[in-house]
Amino acid sequence: MNLIGTLPLVLDVKTLFFIINKGLQGNVCGQEFLDIILMAAAFDQKVVVLFEGDGVNALLKNQQPECLNLKNMMPVLDTLPVYDINDVIVEKESMEVYGLTENELAIKAAVVSRSDIKKRLRSADHLFGF
Amino acid sequence: MLAELARDEDGFLINRNQWSEGVAEAMALEDGLTLTASHWDIIYFMQAYYDEFNHQPNARLFARAIKKKLGAEKGASIYLYKLFPDGPLKYANKYAGLPIPPSCI
Secondary structure: OOHHHHOOOOOOOOEEEEEEOOOOOOOOHHHHHHHHHHHHHHOOOEEEEEEOHHHHHHHEOOOOHHHHOOOOOHHHHHOHHHHOOOOEEEEHHHHHHOOOOHHHEOOOOEEEOHHHHHHHHHOOOEEEOO | OHHHOOEOOOOOEOOHHHOOHHHHHHHHHHOOOOOOHHHHHHHHHHHHHHHHHOOOOOHHHHHHHHHHHHOHHHHOHHHHHHHOOOOHHHHHHHHOOOOOOOOOO
């Protein structure tokens, strides 16, 4: 079978939702997940990144994971606009759980309520979690 | 010039402070490459990206980021491979004095 011959020349554009609902540190999964997000954008897919649950803490300014010998993910999050990933949303209710306010977030993200997120999730072709 | 520099087994500088344009030219010559203004565009881009994001992209992202910053023509794979025939990502990083990218083997 000629696999190459079956591949379309241009990928269909799909809406891909990436859900970050836990801390990015602790194991390599967070880092790999961010790589997948960037790659999806590099392949011209429509990417939405959603931070909810414990994941909202990943957006906090002035993190110093280096003191625990962990990789700082903030520089990678800072590259999102380079790859035209501008649709970044944070769940309002999760921010409230941790008492976070919008000006404590290190990158530009839209604060959206759980009910509105549910509506947006329906528009996704694929959901990714880690 | 190159003999005094600490370099890894792939010839990448261990200490970026030892980098200079002269060092970059010498490293390229050693690989049989003469750097032109077009090479420097990519090398300086690489350094600026690394300084800003402390992150090394893989080849596909690298091309995409160049496209965004320097235009579609310079982000085209074929253009980059003409400049750095043995691998644009690896060799642009090498002559920029940066570490070997994690995606390069």
